[in-house]
Amino acid sequence: MPIEIIKISPFDDQKPGTSGLRKSVKRFQTPDYLQAFVQSIFNCIENLEGSILVLGGDGRFYNREAIKIILRMAAANGVAKVLLGQGGILSTPAVSHLIRKYKALGGIILSASHNPGGPEGDFGIKYNIATGGPAPESITEAIYQQSLRIQEYRILTVQAIPMDKLGSFTVGDLQVEIIDPVADYADYMETLFDFPKITRLLESSNFSMLFDAMNAVTGPYAVEIFQNRLNAPESAIMRRRPLGNFGGGHPDPNQVHAKELMQKLYSATGPSFGAASDGDGDRNMILGNYFFVTPSDSLAIIVANAHLIPGYKDGIKGVARSMPTSQAVDLVAKRLEIPCYETPTGWKFFGNLLDDNRITFCGEESFGTGSDHVREKDGIWAVLFWLNLLAIKQCSVEDLVREHWAKYGRHYYTRHDYEGINATKANDLMSNLEDQLAGLTGKEFAGLKVALADNFSYLDPVDGSRTEGQGIRIIFEDDSRIIFRLSGTGTQGATLRVYIERYIADVKQHDLDTQEALVELIAIANVLADIEEYTGRCKPDVIT
Ligand code: G1P
Ligand code: ZN
Secondary structure (H helix, E strand, C coil): CCEEEEECCCCCCCCCECCEEEEEHHHHCCCCHHHHHHHHHHHHCCCCCCCEEEEEECCCCCHHHHHHHHHHHHHHCCCCEEEEEEEEECCHHHHHHHHHHCCCCEEEEECCCCCCCCCCCEEEEEEECCCCCECCHHHHHHHHHHHHHCCEEEEECCCCCCCCCCEEEEECCEEEEEECCCHHHHHHHHHHCCHHHHHHHHHCCCCCEEEECCCCCHHHHHHHHHHHHCCCCHHHEECCCCCCCHHHCCCCCCCCCCHHHHHHHCCCCCCCEEEEECCCCCEEEEEECCEEECHHHHHHHHHHHHHHCHHHCCCCCCEEEECCCCCHHHHHHHHHCCCEEEECCCHHHHHHHHHCCCCCEEEECCCEEEECCCCCCCHHHHHHHHHHHHHHHCCCHHHHHHHHHHHHCEEEEEEEEEEEECHHHHHHHHHHHHHHHHHHCCCEECCEEEEEEEECCEECCCCCCEECCCCEEEEECCCCEEEEEECCCCCCCEEEEEEEEEEECCHHHCCCCHHHHCHHHHHHHHHHHCHHHHHCCCCCCEEC
16 A cells, blocks of 8 residues: 655644644644644654554544544554544543553544534644553653654555444554444443442432533443443433534533533432533533532542542552642641642643552542543543442532531632633733732732742652743632633633632531632732733633
8 A cells, every 4th residue: 555755844833732732623624734743743652663552532523534644644654553442432531541451552532622623613632652641741842843843744545444333454554443432441440430339329219310421422431331331311311422513512511511410400309419521531520419519629539538439449649639729639638648749730740640659549620530540530430439439428419528628628719711812911911920929928918918929830750850830829828829820722812710719627617609708819819910901801701
């Protein structure tokens, strides 16, 4: 089969962000754009020839076209075998698991996660390494440098590429094995959680669940796991059919974008447990009846109760959270006398800690929770963890969270997002904050004294690498925090994220409305950053 070598001029905008390269579908459809990035990846991978790769995506628009191109390029670059999810579908955590299970050299995930899909939406591509985790900064940076220099790519001449039937076929000398996207993952989940116990919970008359697959990748996973293996009724899964444009929705599991699910849960006759996952299945949101669990609390509760769950009975090595994630898990770690690491935003920073056996659990405030079972955050896993916990505790979600707060205190927490703002203005806002840092320590705002103000940097304890400029932190003497950073996943303009947190130990004050409990800090954040002036907005676009 003839290999074509196509000459190209490099693109200057292929720098991977927080999680791979994300751009509009239109940008990815620019002739040779995807090819240039894929060849840049291939040029940076050692031992590519003769290797096994895993390939799949969240099923969004352009997924199938991209897969065909990548298979033809993998063949032309000497890859021996690709494990491809049937229909081109694989969730991000499933890819991570498959890489580990089949000892692949790495994997390519096609997803823009929670960003909208469809011809007018976004697309994305990410490379994961042999550990199953996202490529570390050293590799993503090398890929970017390569993309700035690349002059040609290798591709096999067009040929029909089937991807919907299980089995094997070849593309040139490349063997493509089409695998069931769900089976291996579902089997793995059965080894971590007590499925018979969860089944009994789901069959009991005083418990009901509703999972929102958001017309994204977790639909088939939810059907196999919750319905077929755990005997949940069909009505327990909504928006189960993966669609190229996610049904026109924004596949982000939060209170704003999972509106229908929220309405169902915030009703007297609603289910006792609710959950949702995002476009590629790595995020999760956990709800009780009339109750929202913040992702930061979810992480803390998971860690505090892990000893009860079969897969984690042997103990916990340590935990990690991204810097903007609330400090709730820190208190649990302290009580358990295990290390607690604070990393920059993005799952890739957990990889070394997991591989070096320093941590068992990790999480982010952005609806991401996970453990050392794979090297990605994992939505369905988090839902199963909660179901297993509720099956053991036989209490409501709210009772479980309140019990936790009573023991550890409550971290009121919110994130305010200002989306699609002018990028220059966003950078100016950040520099203005940066300029103020030196003079902030010791200053008082609304009775709160600043204990520390800096731009967060991280020294990776495993490989000694340093990552600078990861967000402005203003920490007050009572441990309250305000954090500012710019998103690294958006595709239009800039997105400012403001994270606000306040700790209250007194159980009598655990019933406040979150925005009200944080009202002073929100005001301080607005004044310090002059948000209205720089963004032209008087309120955030999304509050989570
Ligand atoms: C966002 C989240 C971050 C997460 C990433 C990928 O990145 O904030 O925690 O790891 O998506 O899911 P950001 O847009 O803030 O750079
Ligand atoms: Zn995601």
